Amino acid sequence: MRRVAAAVVLVLLANLAALSTRGEEAGGGPVQVASLPAEDLAPHVADRTDFTTTTTLPPTTTTLEPVDPPTNIYEPEPHVVIGSIDVPKIGLRVPLNQGISLVSIDRGPSHWPGTALPGRVGNTVIAGHRVTHSKPFRHIDTLVPGDEIVFTVAGIRSVYLVTGSQVVTPKDTWIVNQTPDATATLFACHPPGSARYRYVVFAKLASTTVV
Numbered sequence: 001m002r003r004v005a006a007a008v009v010l011v012l013l014a015n016l017a018a019l020s021t022r023g024e025e026a027g028g029g030p031v032q033v034a035s036l037p038a039e040d041l042a043p044h045v046a047d048r049t050d051f052t053t054t055t056t057l058p059p060t061t062t063t064l065e066p067v068d069p070p071t072n073i074y075e076p077e078p079h080v081v082i083g084s085i086d087v088p089k090i091g092l093r094v095p096l097n098q099g100i101s102l103v104s105i106d107r108g109p110s111h112w113p114g115t116a117l118p119g120r121v122g123n124t125v126i127a128g129h130r131v132t133h134s135k136p137f138r139h140i141d142t143l144v145p146g147d148e149i150v151f152t153v154a155g156i157r158s159v160y161l162v163t164g165s166q167v168v169t170p171k172d173t174w175i176v177n178q179t180p181d182a183t184a185t186l187f188a189c190h191p192p193g194s195a196r197y198r199y200v201v202f203a204k205l206a207s208t209t210v211v
Helices: 006-013
Strands: 031-035 053-056 079-087 092-098 122-127 148-153 156-168 182-190 197-210
Touching: 148 182, 156 182
Parallel strands: 031 053, 031 079, 122 182
Antiparallel strands: 079 092, 079 148, 148 156, 156 197, 182 197
């Protein structure tokens, strides 16, 4: 599996805590709700009703490969919602975006393209902010083993259980590496308001249910 270009990844990770003044809809354009490939079961409409167009995500392949983040951290990306993320412990239930530029992450938790989709084998990587915009990951440092992280994507509710957490440096790009099991990785800058470190939460798939 090809490594994610470390130098490019560092550009993204070093700017996750940037105090952006761009609006929630930076990047413009209509919101899209993704229609996943047939092998990902039925199309799922996230918990919103204001979607104006649809798009199709690339088919899932047997060899997952995280895409390289853009050199321009505010590279325009379409507003694509692939489902929802629910973390009961911290009172989080919001749409789950698709994209890795800060345009997408500024809108809320965002799935890193090329990593596993929730409920599938591999590492589902989600980035989010702690102190800017809606601050979805403000309290991820309170998650402990056994806490639930729930994704609803393509008509499938996938429940992950937290297995641990770790504070890493921006150089620790291994956190996006794919795994042989169904796992999830949530990360954000640490401590709040600083980009010096990353707070990473690890989880493992416990169950999937058709909804």
